[in-house]
Amino acid sequence: MALSPTEITTLTKHAIEAKSKAYCPYSNFRVGAALLTTSGDIISGANVENASYPVGTCAERVAFGTAIVAGHRDFKALAVATDTKPPAASPCGMCRQFIREFTSADFPIYLVDGDGGYRVTTRGELLPDSFGPENLLPPS
């Protein structure tokens, strides 16, 4: 279901705020994510880098992981904020697959640029013809 203008404003604001929590001393590329649950909660995340570079984690996966361990399973929308000039940056491939696990193809993703503007896409647009839980063989 589409978000109301108020929900969009609130969610994108949370993503921008979450960006300020990024730990990114190596890339200096801040990313904030905010996840709206169907119950109306907003769970935030930011990228957390590591001196062993590949160990760092993206904002989107921090947000989804935090939401999942808090008991949330149903999500309405995601917003991702960076400091880039328009067009806003889009989630990396690993995050697209991570998001795939918990969302339907029409799940809306708001991509917020460094000027505070946004564009909207869907999980299905970002990861078409994807692999998900239903593709796994049932346990024997």
Ligand code: THU
């Ligand atoms: N990053 C994210 O947090 N999300 C993405 O979808 C793309 C990249 C982070 C990882 C790293 O900390 C920094 O941005 C530069 O790649």
